[in-house]
Amino acid sequence: MAYEIPGFEYTRLRGADDVELNVATGGSGSPVVLLHGFPQTHLMWRHVAQKLSADHTVIVPDLRGYGASDKPDAADEDVYSKRTMAADIVSIASGLGHEQFALVGHDRGALVAFRAGLDHPETITHLGILDVVPTLDMWNVLQGRSAAVGYHLFLMAQPQGLPETMIANSADAFFGSFLDAWVKDPAALPDDVRAEYLRASAGAVDSIVADYRASAGVDVAHDQADFDAGSQFAMPVTVIQQDWGAQLGYDAAQVWRAWAPDLDHRLTRAGHFMAEEAPDEIVSAVRDLLDR
Numbered sequence: 001m002a003y004e005i006p007g008f009e010y011t012r013l014r015g016a017d018d019v020e021l022n023v024a025t026g027g028s029g030s031p032v033v034l035l036h037g038f039p040q041t042h043l044m045w046r047h048v049a050q051k052l053s054a055d056h057t058v059i060v061p062d063l064r065g066y067g068a069s070d071k072p073d074a075a076d077e078d079v080y081s082k083r084t085m086a087a088d089i090v091s092i093a094s095g096l097g098h099e100q101f102a103l104v105g106h107d108r109g110a111l112v113a114f115r116a117g118l119d120h121p122e123t124i125t126h127l128g129i130l131d132v133v134p135t136l137d138m139w140n141v142l143q144g145r146s147a148a149v150g151y152h153l154f155l156m157a158q159p160q161g162l163p164e165t166m167i168a169n170s171a172d173a174f175f176g177s178f179l180d181a182w183v184k185d186p187a188a189l190p191d192d193v194r195a196e197y198l199r200a201s202a203g204a205v206d207s208i209v210a211d212y213r214a215s216a217g218v219d220v221a222h223d224q225a226d227f228d229a230g231s232q233f234a235m236p237v238t239v240i241q242q243d244w245g246a247q248l249g250y251d252a253a254q255v256w257r258a259w260a261p262d263l264d265h266r267l268t269r270a271g272h273f274m275a276e277e278a279p280d281e282i283v284s285a286v287r288d289l290l291d292r
Helices: 042-052 082-095 108-119 135-141 144-155 162-168 171-181 191-202 205-214 218-228 244-248 252-257 279-291
Strands: 009-014 020-026 031-035 057-061 101-106 124-130 237-241 263-267
Touching: 009 082, 020 042, 020 082, 031 042, 031 082, 031 108, 042 057, 042 191, 042 279, 057 082, 082 108, 082 218, 101 108, 101 279, 108 124, 108 218, 124 279, 135 218, 144 162, 144 244, 162 171, 162 205, 171 191, 191 205, 237 252, 237 279, 244 252, 252 263, 263 279
Parallel strands: 031 057, 031 101, 101 124, 124 237, 237 263
Antiparallel strands: 009 020, 020 057
């Protein structure tokens, strides 16, 4: 199998700080950018992207540090801040001729989309968020024994060296554990696709850890500054997530409403990898978002 989205063209485009991203594009019409999560690549959008490309220009990059995109050394905390990663996305879209676009992110990509929506309100027309809470809120809701579900967040928040070594020494077991635990329909992750996610993740341990480490430091600082300033999203926002609020004891819709006055909050019965498990549901939600 060619690990590409069928019918899409591939190129490398410059993001922030001369970092190049691997970018797939397809279709025509108003632009929609799709950002992948962990431990995956842009390939997770293969079903949704093809369906949306019927009437949209669909842009699907590998995030910096993931897949076939550049993986710069984390010389400082800003290299993998969501602010920098959001600037990557604005830059590649501009390179394709789009100064405004809708943005949908899953997991880590959703945190990049969150930052892009706050930092670039004149650029992001619609914002879709799949299965996360904002970074600032994430640390606040992970309390007591329930926090064990996010143990990897705490592991990768540790100082440089130990988490990279531990993960690299058991990469397939580590990354594979999330693919297995977070999926409700294993058939949604065929063996060859699962193997590609494991291969790509094993080749990006340092940058993946740097991405997560930023979310225990600089990303929190950026979110806190916006929260203290009363910043909110200026565009329509759709959030689709599993019922994490019930599992962890908080009101997920209320958390998001503090950031998004124009909010459509939806719960799904699919697992974490909802773009692969329930692509029609996600496409329908994205189309509803774009109609607002």
